[in-house]
Amino acid sequence: MVYNIAIDGPAGAGKSTIAKRVAKELSFIYVDTGAMYRAMALYLLRQHADIADPSEIAAVCQNADISIEYHDGEQIVLLNGENVNAFLRTEEVGNMASVSSPNPRVREKLLNLQRDLAARQSVVMDGRDIGTTILPHADVKIYLTASSATRARRRLRELEEKGIPCSLQEIQRDIEERDMRDMNREISPLRQAEDAVLIDSSQMGIEEVVKAILQVYHAKVVE
């Protein structure tokens, strides 16, 4: 039996940390769809595609072949055969992903890959449109959010731990701009699916959120 858990929410809500933990608890595969959009963004940056020109983005993205492998449970994103994991987490790639992901051709290229992964095995998949578009019949749907101030503080801590100096105001502004783009785009905007359970993690720790999701899963699936 294959089970699918969809976790959607805005940037910095802790989706990947939480989804990874839930997947580990249930021995499911964790699928990070943001990493696929980031790999596409990396390709567009490398090709110097003009962000302001959707038809150029649509044309250039056709030459990017993105696939996924798992090594010791870790998701490896292959861009035209190259493992690009090490290049995906920069602000530059994140911003390009946010700007290029509304493009219908970009989304079309990644949709089948995501659906195939979920059809073949039990997954915890995180992203923006998993519960609404990619896996509308997912067994469990979670909408994980937190205030933009909380998300900015968490991101600042992460960057500081990596020794990258940054201002809280700048990070919060960046997060709010990204929310605007993700929520207001025409195709697959970020929104809570009608049957998704809302979890606001502003006042919650990681383990508390993991426990809450496992409870939803057990209540819906196991009984």
Ligand code: DC
């Ligand atoms: O979750 P993330 O920051 O790695 O995602 C990077 C960008 O990709 C984000 O700005 C929106 C986009 N994205 C998307 O449009 N749909 C998804 N399912 C996942 C990410």
